[in-house]
Amino acid sequence: MKIGVLGAGQLGRMMAISGYPLNHQFGFSGNANNEPAALLGHMFVHEDNADNIESLAAFADVITYESENTNIEAVREINKNIPVYPGEISLHTTQHRGREKALFDKLNVPCARYCMVNTLEDLKLAVKKIGLPAILKTATEGYDGKGQFLIDNPDQIQQAFTSMNSVELILEGFVNFKRELSLIAVRDKHNNHKYYPLVDNTHHQGILRLTIAPAQDIDAKVQETAEKYMQTLLDAMDHVGILTIEFFETENGLVVNEMAPRVHNSGHWSINGANTSQFENHIRAISGMPLGDTNPTHKVSAMINIVSEIGQIDLVLNMPNAHLHLYDKTERKDRKLGHINITANSLRELENSIQQLQSFLPQ
Ligand code: AMP
Numbered sequence: 001m002k003i004g005v006l007g008a009g010q011l012g013r014m015m016a017i018s019g020y021p022l023n024h025q026f027g028f029s030g031n032a033n034n035e036p037a038a039l040l041g042h043m044f045v046h047e048d049n050a051d052n053i054e055s056l057a058a059f060a061d062v063i064t065y066e067s068e069n070t071n072i073e074a075v076r077e078i079n080k081n082i083p084v085y086p087g088e089i090s091l092h093t094t095q096h097r098g099r100e101k102a103l104f105d106k107l108n109v110p111c112a113r114y115c116m117v118n119t120l121e122d123l124k125l126a127v128k129k130i131g132l133p134a135i136l137k138t139a140t141e142g143y144d145g146k147g148q149f150l151i152d153n154p155d156q157i158q159q160a161f162t163s164m165n166s167v168e169l170i171l172e173g174f175v176n177f178k179r180e181l182s183l184i185a186v187r188d189k190h191n192n193h194k195y196y197p198l199v200d201n202t203h204h205q206g207i208l209r210l211t212i213a214p215a216q217d218i219d220a221k222v223q224e225t226a227e228k229y230m231q232t233l234l235d236a237m238d239h240v241g242i243l244t245i246e247f248f249e250t251e252n253g254l255v256v257n258e259m260a261p262r263v264h265n266s267g268h269w270s271i272n273g274a275n276t277s278q279f280e281n282h283i284r285a286i287s288g289m290p291l292g293d294t295n296p297t298h299k300v301s302a303m304i305n306i307v308s309e310i311g312q313i314d315l316v317l318n319m320p321n322a323h324l325h326l327y328d329k330t331e332r333k334d335r336k337l338g339h340i341n342i343t344a345n346s347l348r349e350l351e352n353s354i355q356q357l358q359s360f361l362p363q
Contacts, residue, residue, distance in 0.1 A: 001287045004060025005037065006053065006074070009326035010336065011066040012037035012262050013277075014271070018279035025285060029056040036327040057082060064241060064286050068094045068260055069141055069320050075101065085240040085286040090261040093237060096118055097170045097258065104256055109229045111256045120161045126171040127157060133174040136160045138167050148206075150174070157219040175255050177248035180265040181215050183226045184244050186281040186291055187234045194281065194294045195227050196274060198247075201266050204362040207334060210354075211303040213269040214296060216347065226254055233259065242267070242282040265305065265336070270294075272323045272341040273301030298343040300350050304360050306338040311360055316340050321353060 001024050005012040008030030016026040025204060026041030028051045034047055042059060044052035052153070053074050057063060062086045065075070072091055073083050093099050097114075104111040120299035127134060132154070138147035149160040153169075161169075180203065184196045197214035226247065233281075234243055244264035267278035276292025284291055309331045316324045318339040319342075326338035340357060344350035354361075 001025070001061045002059055003135075003283065003287065004029070004056045005041075005066060006056070006063065006070050007066030008035035008037040008043065008251055009066055010036045010329070013040055013327060014268075014277075014279045014325075015064070015263065016040040017161055018271075019283040019287075022280070022283060022287070022289065024283060027056050027059045029053050035146055036329055037327070045098055048285050053078070062286050064282070065091070082097045083286075086243070086261040087238060087240060090237045090239045090243070094259055094261045095139060095140055097142070098168075099346055100138045100258060101170070101235065103233070104321040107229075107232045109232065110150075115171050115277060117161075117169040117171050120158065123157055123161050123169070123171065123182065126351065127151065127154065130171055130173045135172045135174060136164060137170050137172060138164060139170050140168065175248045175250060175257075177250050177255070179215070179249045180257070181218075181226075181247045181249050181254070182244055182264065183230055183247065184242060184264060184267040184270075184278055185227070185234060186242050186278070186285050186294070187239050188285045189240050189288060191235070192291055193231055193234060194291045195230065196267065196270060196278065196294045197296065198223055198226055199266055199269065201246075205334075207305070207307060207336070208265050209305050209307065209361055211266045211269055212350070213273055213301045213303070216300075220251075221361050222254065229254070229256065237261075242278050265339075268325070268339050269301045269341055271305040271325065273343050275297055299342065299345050300347055302342045302350055302354055304340045304342070304354070305336055306340065306360055307336055310337055315357060315359070319356065320355060321349070323356065 003024050004027045008028035013036040025350040028037045029044045031046050044056045046052050057078045101114050113130050117123045133152050136149040151160050180201045181198045183198050189194050190194050199211050199213040200215035204209040242263045244260045248255045263278045263282050270277040316322045321343050331339045342353045
C-alpha cells in the first residue's frame with residue numbers, strides 16, 4: 001500500500017522504517033527537504049508546491065498524520081476521496097483540551113477539574129471555583145509543557161492571563177501525582193484492540209527524558225482500569241491506529257492528563273522492547289493488516305531521549321543491550337534528536353545500563 005503521512009518528522013520516519021518490511025511505500029508532506037523523514041519516501045514539500053497535501057493525497061491509498069495539530073480542514077478534504085486514520089473525530093477531539101475533557105466527563109474517565117477561560121473575569125471565577133494551585137493552559141496547540149502557567153497565588157492571576165496572549169484557555173486544578181504513566185493501545189477497523197503495558201515517564205522542564213517499560217509496581221487492577229478507560233475512548237471516537245493516554249498516578253487512582261491520536265514518544269521503547277512496535281502496529285491498523293502482539297520481549301526496557309546535543313553515542317554503540325535511534329536532525333537546545341532503547345532481564349541490569357548512559361540524562 002502507499003501510505004501518506006501528513007508531516008515528515010521523526011514519527012513519520014519511524015513509521016516508514018517499520019512499514020517497509022510489510023511491503024508498504026511512503027510519502028510525506030513537509031516544509032523542507034531536510035526533515036527527518038525526507039529521505040524515507042516521496043517528499044511533497046510545501047516550498048516547491050503549495051498544493052503539496054493534494055499531491056500527497058493523489059499519491060497515497062491511505063493517509064495518517066504525526067501530530068494532533070494537523071490541519072483538520074485538509075483532513076476533511078482528503079477524506080472525501082481516501083481514508084484518513086485516525087479519523088476526523090479523533091483529531092477534532094484531541095486538538096482541543098476542552099473538547100477532550102468534555103469527552104472524558106461524558107465517558108466517566110476521571111480527569112482534573114477544569115474551566116474554560118476566555119477573559120480575565122472568567123479566569124478569576126475559574127480560580128474561585130477550582131482553587132489554587134492550578135495550571136492555566138492554552139486550549140489548543142500546547143506540547144511539551146509549552147503554553148502553560150502554574151498559578152500558585154491570586155497575585156499571579158493577571159500575569160498568567162496576560163502571558164497567554166488572549167487565546168482560548170483552560171484552567172486545570174493541580175493534580176498531586178506520584179508518577180506520570182502512559183498507556184498506548186491500537187485499534188483496527190474491525191474493532192480489535194491491543195494494549196501495551198503502562199509505562200513510567202520522567203520529564204525535565206516539560207520534556208520527556210526517560211521511560212521505563214513496563215512501569216514497576218503496577219497492580220494488575222491498575223493496568224485493567226487504564227485499559228478500560230482506553231477501550232471506552234477508542235470506541236467512542238471509532239479510533240483506528242495508535243492512541244496514547246497520559247495519566248497521573250495518584251493516591252486515589254489514575255487521573256487522565258491528556259491523550260494523543262498518534263504514536264507517542266513514551267512508546268519508542270517498543271521498537272526494541274516489544275514483539276511489535278507501536279509504529280508497526282499503527283501501520284498495520286491503518287493498512288488493514290492484523291494487529292501484532294504487544295507483549296514485551298524483555299523483563300524491563302527503558303527509553304532515554306537524546307535532547308539538545310547528540311552526545312557520546314559510542315557509549316551506546318558499545319553496549320550489547322542498548323540501541324541507538326537518531327533522527328537526522330541538527331543539534332539545537334531542547335530539540336529531540338534521537339533516543340536510546342535499553343533492554344534488560346532484570347531491573348538491576350536496567351539500572352546499571354542507565355547509570356552508564358547518565359550523560360544523556362539531565363542532572
Ligand atoms: P501537558 O502539556 O498537559 O502534558 O503538561 C505538561 C506537564 O505539566 C505534565 O507532564 C505534568 O508534569 C504537568 N501538568 C500538566 N497538567 C497538570 C495538572 N493538572 N496537575 C499537575 N501537573 C500537571
